[in-house]
Amino acid sequence: RIVRVISQPRGNMLLVGVGGSGRQSLSRIAAWLCQLSTFQIEITKNYRTGEFKEDLKGLYHSTGVRDAPTSFLFNDTQIVEENFLEIISNVLSSGEIANLFKNEEFDEIRNTLMDVAKRYGVVPTPEAMYSFFIERVRSNLHIVLCMSPIGESFRVRLRQYPALINYMTIDWFMDWPKDALLEVANKFLLTVDMLDTITGEPREYDEKQYIGTTKQEVLQQSVAMIFATIHDSVSQYSRTMLLEMRRHNYVTPTNYLELVTGYKHEPDEPRV
Numbered sequence: 001r002i003v004r005v006i007s008q009p010r011g012n013m014l015l016v017g018v019g020g021s022g023r024q025s026l027s028r029i030a031a032w033l034c035q036l037s038t039f040q041i042e043i044t045k046n047y048r049t050g051e052f053k054e055d056l057k058g059l060y061h062s063t064g065v066r067d068a069p070t071s072f073l074f075n076d077t078q079i080v081e082e083n084f085l086e087i088i089s090n091v092l093s094s095g096e097i098a099n100l101f102k103n104e105e106f107d108e109i110r111n112t113l114m115d116v117a118k119r120y121g122v123v124p125t126p127e128a129m130y131s132f133f134i135e136r137v138r139s140n141l142h143i144v145l146c147m148s149p150i151g152e153s154f155r156v157r158l159r160q161y162p163a164l165i166n167y168m169t170i171d172w173f174m175d176w177p178k179d180a181l182l183e184v185a186n187k188f189l190l191t192v193d194m195l196d197t198i199t200g201e202p203r204e205y206d207e208k209q210y211i212g213t214t215k216q217e218v219l220q221q222s223v224a225m226i227f228a229t230i231h232d233s234v235s236q237y238s239r240t241m242l243l244e245m246r247r248h249n250y251v252t253p254t255n256y257l258e259l260v261t262g263y264k265h266e267p268d269e270p271r272v
Contacts (some may be wrong), residue, residue, distance in 0.1 A: 002030035005169045006071060006142040012092060013144045014164060016154075017173025020254030023146040024073060031071035036142065037062075040073045049083045056087070057100055063140035064133045065112055070140060076147040076154075085161055088143065092167040095138040109133060143168070150250070176253055178232050185224035188260045192220070223263070231256045 005011040015023040031038045039062075041047075041055050062068045079085060087097055101109070110129045113136075117124065122132045145168065147154055158164055176184075193216075231251065238249040 001169075001171055002026060002144070003033050006030060006036065006144065007034045009139050010167075011142055012168045013142075014168040014170045015144065015146045015173060016149050016170060017146075018148055018150060018250045018252055019077075020252035021173040022253055023173055024075065027071065027073050027144045027146070031073075031142075031144075034069075034071075036069045036071040038071045038073055041078060043078050043080060047080055049081055049087075052080075052084055052087065053097065053100060056091075056097060057105075059141070060097075060100065060137050061109070064137040065109055067136060067140060070142070072141060072143045074143065074145050076145075082157075085157060085164075088145065089161040089163040091141070092143060093163040095134040106130070150248070175235050175251075176256070178228050181228035181231055181256060182224055184256070185227040185260050186220060188264055189220045189224055192264055227256070227260055227263075231259065 002013055002015075005013050013027070015027065017023055028038055039059050041052065044051075059070065059072060063070050074088065090097055106126075110124075110126065110133075113129060113133060114124060117129060117132050120132070122128050145164065147157075234249075235251045238251055241247055241249055
């Protein structure tokens with residue numbers, strides 16, 4: 001779905017899900033499939049609106065001058081100031097950011113784009129060149145905004161900045177089904193020697209009960225089922241707790257991956 005949207009001109013995505021649900025990973029993979037470079041800001045201690053605009057200035061130069069298709073991956077945890085969302089909202093609705101370039105900086109951009117603009121029949125006036133530049137930015141730039149539905153700020157921000165809904169395709173990241181949990185666990189356990197024991201003695205195994213399968217396969221599928229059942233049951237009880245006690249408990253795919261990889265990378269610890 002992400003690939004389908006960002007492969008279109010002015011295709012932008014709003015990915016809604018709790019942290020650890022795979023939003024950023026899938027966005028990077030989708031950008032790679034669409035042959036887009038991924039741009040993401042780096043938050044520092046003193047990062048504010050001025051630094052954010054400087055980063056966007058480089059992004060505009062890349063997409064508008066160098067004509068480089070780019071995916072701008074932005075997470076709600078990077079919203080240091082609410083003004084960040086206002087700027088992104090303006091980019092989505094019009095492509096324009098107030099006072100982004102100084103006069104001499106835009107003159108340099110205009111001179112660089114002069115030959116390209118002539119091929120498209122653009123009149124070399126400042127207004128026409130600015131519009132041509134903004135159109136190139138909007139054609140090459142694809143914003144992927146990752147937001148969490150937890151808390152009141154999500155609803156407030158959507159009401160305050162309607163462009164986040166009007167100019168973006170929304171995709172909700174829900175819980176993984178049990179089949180997916182099983183598949184992931186089996187994939188991770190392929191390289192694990194399930195027959196290895198702490199004492200070094202062979203595991204007990206009923207050959208007649210599992211005809212046509214190896215000991216390794218039986219143990220691998222059994223352990224994978226345990227992982228999937230644990231994660232799925234916690235998700236179900238979390239929903240029950242929300243209904244009965246009005247308390248949230250979020251279980252994410254990252255928690256599941258940590259469970260499986262923890263088992264895989266602890267060969268010296270007791271195993272099932």
